[in-house]
Amino acid sequence: MSPADRGVAVAGVGMHPWGKWGRSFVQYGVHAARQALGDAGVPWSDVDLVVGGETVRNGYAGYVAGSTFAQALGWNGARIATSYAACATGAQALDTARARILAGLCEVALVVGADTTPKGFLAPNAGERWDDPDWLRFRLVGMTNPAYFAMYARRRMDLHGATPEDFAQVKVKNSRHGLANPNARYRKEVSVADVLASAVVSDPLHLLDICATSDGAAAVVLVSEDYARRHGLGESVRMSAVSTVTPTFPNTVLDMPLLSTDASGGTEPEHTFKESLATAAYEEAGLGPEDVDVAEVYDLSTALELDWMEDLGLCARGEAESLLRAGETTIGGRIPVNPSGGLACFGEAVPAQALAQVCELTWQLRGQAEGRQVAGARVGITANQGLFGHGSAVVLVR
Amino acid sequence: MSAPAIEGWFTTGPDPTLTGERCTTCATVYFPPTIAAAGYCRHPACEGEEFERVPLSRRGRVWSYTDAQYQPPPPYPAPDPFEPFAIAAVELPEGIVVLGQVARGYGVDDLRVGAEAELVVEPEAVGDALVWKWLPLGSGHVTELGEEADQ
Numbered sequence: 146m147s148p149a150d151r152g153v154a155v156a157g158v159g160m161h162p163w164g165k166w167g168r169s170f171v172q173y174g175v176h177a178a179r180q181a182l183g184d185a186g187v188p189w190s191d192v193d194l195v196v197g198g199e200t201v202r203n204g205y206a207g208y209v210a211g212s213t214f215a216q217a218l219g220w221n222g223a224r225i226a227t228s229y230a231a232c233a234t235g236a237q238a239l240d241t242a243r244a245r246i247l248a249g250l251c252e253v254a255l256v257v258g259a260d261t262t263p264k265g266f267l268a269p270n271a272g273e274r275w276d277d278p279d280w281l282r283f284r285l286v287g288m289t290n291p292a293y294f295a296m297y298a299r300r301r302m303d304l305h306g307a308t309p310e311d312f313a314q315v316k317v318k319n320s321r322h323g324l325a326n327p328n329a330r331y332r333k334e335v336s337v338a339d340v341l342a343s344a345v346v347s348d349p350l351h352l353l354d355i356c357a358t359s360d361g362a363a364a365v366v367l368v369s370e371d372y373a374r375r376h377g378l379g380e381s382v383r384m385s386a387v388s389t390v391t392p393t394f395p396n397t398v399l400d401m402p403l404l405s406t407d408a409s410g411g412t413e414p415e416h417t418f419k420e421s422l423a424t425a426a427y428e429e430a431g432l433g434p435e436d437v438d439v440a441e442v443y444d445l446s447t448a449l450e451l452d453w454m455e456d457l458g459l460c461a462r463g464e465a466e467s468l469l470r471a472g473e474t475t476i477g478g479r480i481p482v483n484p485s486g487g488l489a490c491f492g493e494a495v496p497a498q499a500l501a502q503v504c505e506l507t508w509q510l511r512g513q514a515e516g517r518q519v520a521g522a523r524v525g526i527t528a529n530q531g532l533f534g535h536g537s538a539v540v541l542v543r
Numbered sequence: 544m545s546a547p548a549i550e551g552w553f554t555t556g557p558d559p560t561l562t563g564e565r566c567t568t569c570a571t572v573y574f575p576p577t578i579a580a581a582g583y584c585r586h587p588a589c590e591g592e593e594f595e596r597v598p599l600s601r602r603g604r605v606w607s608y609t610d611a612q613y614q615p616p617p618p619y620p621a622p623d624p625f626e627p628f629a630i631a632a633v634e635l636p637e638g639i640v641v642l643g644q645v646a647r648g649y650g651v652d653d654l655r656v657g658a659e660a661e662l663v664v665e666p667e668a669v670g671d672a673l674v675w676k677w678l679p680l681g682s683g684h685v686t687e688l689g690e691e692a693d694q
Contacts, residue, residue, distance in 0.1 A: 268616035286642050287615040295609035296632055303656035347609045348651045394587050399632050399640050408572045409638030
């Protein structure tokens with residue numbers, strides 16, 4: 146029996162609305178957790194595993210987020226874990242929870258990610274660290290995160306004929322998608338002209354091509370199929386894959402935060418890192434890209450969304466722009482991408498965002514995504530990438 | 544002569560090169576040269592622990608490029624007032640793509656995916672420590688090198 150057959154049910158999901166609220170990450174996380182438990186109809190006392198997504202910006206409590214959330218909700222004797230994998234933190238936390246459930250070691254897991262994020266560029270920790278690649282890329286080259294996204298965007302332009310207008314259209318689409326999303330921070334239509342009139346951060350990307358930093362929280366309650374049956378959650382959404390694979394050597398696509406790639410050795414690997422994340426997820430779920438009805442992907446930049454469509458096999462390499470231009474990635478199109486509004490409407494709250502993708506797909510597959518519903522969605526995939534070989538793709542099936 | 548901003552990563556002089564490290568067991572070449580200190584070859588099929596320093600090719604093809612029009616946060620040593628700069632990722636014949644700032648006087652209009660670039664060494668924007676940079680070749684652009692870029 147494959148993991149997909151056994152399955153783990155997504156019993157409940159919850160969020161704290163994203164924005165700059167001036168509260169602590171613990172308050173955001175507890176809000177999302179209580180909402181997820183309420184959504185599941187599962188009492189806190191039934192939770193026998195808590196997994197927290199670590200945040201590096203909130204000191205010791207943030208480093209041990211699992212226990213911080215567990216204490217805030219009231220010690221209940223549950224098992225505990227804390228995950229950190231940069232932008233893939235939430236997915237790694239889900240992976241831990243799902244694995245323990247599949248192993249029969251727990252029945253009900255609460256996974257929480259929450260953060261507060263300062264305005265401006267994400268930057269490395271303070272101090273001189275000449276052996277830390279994340280510090281070195283800033284010190285020696287001035288290489289910010291948007292500069293990496295801009296490198297990928299420029300390649301799309303020079304190799305595939307993408308234009309800054311195409312990138313802006315991704316923002317236009319996602320800003321429309323997010324209009325009715327109560328958890329989105331930005332709920333305002335944006336035009337191509339608005340994007341192109343905003344300041345260039347890293348050529349060819351403008352300020353409005355790049356996602357903001359934000360505060361936010363998301364939580365997911367996973368339960369065993371047996372628990373779901375006993376509690377009448379039979380029609381729930383199932384998590385049929387969590388892929389957290391590393392790159393395969395040699396990793397020949399420039400990866401944040403590194404200054405260089407591995408040597409190709411004259412042969413390209415069969416799959417790029419991002420492709421392999423999706424491939425592993427499809428394999429585990431027993432599905433293919435043709436089965437996908439809806440995708441939530443990391444639009445850290447508008448152009449990156451186009452890369453992800455190809456990495457996920459939703460279209461051939463170099464064809465994402467034509468799908469976008471034809472409206473096929475909009476709600477109502479063949480393969481809607483980021484119906485939540487994506488990071489374009491949410492902003493980055495690192496340990497929460499991979500969980501937020503799962504929340505959105507859950508609402509989509511249940512038909513509860515009011516004002517942004519993808520009609521008849523039964524299979525959804527998420528994708529994201531963190532630092533240093535972390536990344537993930539999650540497949541949800543109804 | 545000023546000192547490199549980071550020791551051992553590149554040579555200076557008229558024909559500077561990046562300094563790679565080659566595994567003596569499987570011949571995989573690495574840059575930056577931090578693998579010998581780490582002690583283990585990163586090739587999954589190799590257990591090599593010995594490395595030799597090798598100069599990397601001075602010329603390669605632009606993999607991609609961009610610029611920084613907003614001031615990067617510390618530890619980037621930004622001049623005051625901030626001066627935007629271009630960045631290129633250049634694929635060397637060894638198959639390694641290496642990031643670097645673009646030589647002073649050149650911007651994104653001088654670059655193209657697939658175009659040739661050559662390694663140069665210039666002072667950093669602040670202070671006189673040296674850093675490796677990529678010089679676009681064949682862009683038709685004539686740079687006005689300041690004295691500070693003249694070593």
